[in-house]
Amino acid sequence: MVSKIGHRQKEEAFLLKSVDYSDNHRILSMFTSSQGRLDFIALGAQNSKKRFSGVLDYLNCLRIDFIKPSRGSLLQLESVELIQEYTALRSDYDRMQAALSWLKLLHQVLKPYGVVPGLFLLMNEGFSALEQGDGLWEDIVFRRKALGLLGYGLQLEYCTHCGNSEGNFCHFLLEEGGMVCESCHPLKKNPIMGGFFSKFPWEFSTEPPQWLKDRGAQARKILDEAFQNYFAL
Numbered sequence: 001m002v003s004k005i006g007h008r009q010k011e012e013a014f015l016l017k018s019v020d021y022s023d024n025h026r027i028l029s030m031f032t033s034s035q036g037r038l039d040f041i042a043l044g045a046q047n048s049k050k051r052f053s054g055v056l057d058y059l060n061c062l063r064i065d066f067i068k069p070s071r072g073s074l075l076q077l078e079s080v081e082l083i084q085e086y087t088a089l090r091s092d093y094d095r096m097q098a099a100l101s102w103l104k105l106l107h108q109v110l111k112p113y114g115v116v117p118g119l120f121l122l123m124n125e126g127f128s129a130l131e132q133g134d135g136l137w138e139d140i141v142f143r144r145k146a147l148g149l150l151g152y153g154l155q156l157e158y159c160t161h162c163g164n165s166e167g168n169f170c171h172f173l174l175e176e177g178g179m180v181c182e183s184c185h186p187l188k189k190n191p192i193m194g195g196f197f198s199k200f201p202w203e204f205s206t207e208p209p210q211w212l213k214d215r216g217a218q219a220r221k222i223l224d225e226a227f228q229n230y231f232a233l
């Protein structure tokens, strides 16, 4: 918790959400490296290019400088510097869409001061990976790993009931925390073609095999469904 009143602090951060406030200010939600999600007011931010140097934008890794004022609940953003911009990510629609969806997702699932160990690193690695990837694989890896870090790791490699990893069809059962095989599923509806997502390493650095590329949209849908249900989005 931030408790020192008036004490100046620095953090690395990603901007999650920004809304204009009053004539000239902005209310910002940021994902910081050591204090999780923090909410700020940036006084004069709509016009001040000097203090915020034009870098206070999505898809930048920032170093921020802020204070906790003696009144009011919002932290006060003092200045912002650019640590890293992701130019290749910004130049591609699918990559940019994936990155923006992560920001939106984290804004929805993180409470103020909610710290999730490993999540900031995952974000950093994910943005770096998006500089080169096609967007879909990185999106799948990010969502899968983020779910795990948030306490909802899914079993997608084999049946959560019997351990079977074979078969051409399987089913995603949220209440089981993952996939089940054809014979373990009670209703046998909505089967997933092509079976389990194998024991493949789900890492940004791994080149996804063709079978997973073919079912990428399906894998992303499963992960989306999990987020929507676990976090009531």
Ligand SMILES: [Zn+2]
Binding pocket: 159, 160, 161, 162, 163, 164, 180, 181, 182, 183, 184
């Ligand atoms: Zn089974």
